[in-house]
């Protein structure tokens with residue numbers, strides 16, 4: 214158990230106020246379509262994004278995979294970034310669930326660009342997979358919490374429309390991007406065919422993600438969610454936490470972004486750190502000098518009660534969230550200084 218847990222923003226615990234909201238949430242049977250809190254969450258989210266509807270799902274992975282299963286037929290292709298969560302960290306779900314293939318493009322910040330997408334498009338020829346979905350991740354987790362500029366989203370939307378691609382957003386941390394860039398939910402709702410958003414990361418709910426789209430997509434998504442065992446009954450207790458998170462924990466994400474930036478400056482002053490990716494949101498990725506063993510470094514911090522994670526060979530990750538206090542940050546800096 215860590216006293217300062219920077220491994221991920223998924224580790225947040227519901228506050229007492231959130232727990233109270235959960236316990237007080239009226240519930241019904243969501244599979245039968247009468248859980249009032251789930252219904253409220255789904256309509257609040259659809260309204261915020263100006264989309265027809267939304268579906269409350271167990272996880273970000275489930276929401277992404279349902280979207281891909283809904284959009285893709287066997288033999289189709291998804292164009293995504295080589296860092297994409299849908300490709301790297303969803304158990305091979307693109308292949309196992311959607312029976313689809315993948316084409317990659319993007320820069321080392323986790324950002325995709327129109328010319329790269331165009332170069333991934335396959336000609337309409339029986340030898341090739343059918344290019345069908347363009348999937349963007351904002352913020353990019355493996356890219357270091359990086360965000361798209363609005364013009365970049367618009368340019369990708371234009372390529373998707375021109376090329377007949379469905380445009381999916383893995384917005385596990387979309388609210389971090391919205392806060393960092395001052396972008397609007399409704400602009401995103403108008404640009405994408407489907408959007409997944411995690412309520413259980415920086416927003417602090419214990420469980421749950423939302424999947425947004427048009428009426429036909431949500432009806433199809435609901436059928437797929439049921440088929441894979443994702444129909445849940447008195448899910449209103451969890452939807453109550455999600456509604457609480459949306460009301461209380463969105464604006465404060467800026468605090469996490471500031472904490473990540475402050476720690477980045479501190480890391481840059483340490484002689485044994487070789488690179489620090491300048492954080493745009495709450496994810497901070499850095500690399501150690503080659504002579505320092507990464508496993509040992511992470512284990513030594515763990516012994517001091519500080520959890521950080523590995524992000525591929527040579528890279529470490531800290532993620533800032535609402536359970537991290539100023540005292541925690543002091544403790545981390547002091548541990549890092551004594552290394």
Ligand SMILES: Cc1ncc(COP(=O)(O)O)c(C=O)c1O
Pocket residue numbers: 223271272273274275277298299350352353354383385386411413422
């Ligand atoms: C970008 C991104 N997408 C999707 C997910 C999946 O979310 P979950 O852990 O709820 O399945 C994550 C989780 O870290 C993520 O970082």
